[in-house]
Amino acid sequence: MNSVSGANPSFNRRRESKRTPLHWAAAYGHLAIVRLLLSSGGDRDARTTFGRTPVLEAMVENKLDVLTYLLDQGASVNTRTNSGWTMLHDAAxxxxxxxxQMLIERGADKGHARLESKDSQGSTPLHYAVRAQKFLPVRRLLRLGASTIAKDLNGNTPL
Known part of the structure; x- marks a missing residue:
């Protein structure tokens, strides 16, 4: 690690998509590399062209150990992409x-605001869970009080 740090590499270098090495490490679930990059100055809040942060990359790729670590390091549980997509949308x-469950426990539904958060199409996490026929998340979201009457931009409710 000393030889890497001594070489003075850019841990925040970006490609065309604006992904940093931390985005890649999070997406592929390389926890040790995520730790190294963060401790060497990697930007945990860096955004891609589409507004995805490293914690969103970990969520989308279902790398829960990396997701947990990034949240423990201060990444926002309520971060949104440019289109309004949240980690709760993806999970549902x-x-x-x-x-x-983990996102809810970490505050993704503070004041029900996140249960009802809408993306650029006006869809809530419950809309997505129902459309994808993911019934366990549907049940969990309903138990937590997700609205069944929230309308998307087309006037559709989740149910």
């Missing part, structure tokens, strides 16, 4: 029941 849409 893809049937990631454990992730739904």
């Amino acid at each position: 849409a893809n049937g990631k029941v454990d992730a739904v």
Whole structure:
């Protein structure tokens, strides 16, 4: 590690998509590399062209150990992409029941604001869970009080 740090590399170098090495390490679940990059000045809040942060990359790729670590290091549980997509949207849409629970426990639903958060299409996490027929997240979101009457931009409710 000393030889890497001594070489003075850019841990925040970006490609065309604006992904940093931390985005890649998070997406591929390389926890040791995520730790090294953060301790060497990697930007945990760096955004890609689409507004995805490293913690969102870990969520999308279902790398819960990296997700947990990044949240422990101060990454926001409520971060949004440019289109308004949150980690709770992703977890609900893809049937990631454990992730739904963890995100809720970490404050993704503070004041129900995040249960009802809408993306650029006006869809809530419950809309996505129902569309994808992911019934465990649907049940979990309903138990937590997600609205069944929230309308998307087309006037559709989740149910």
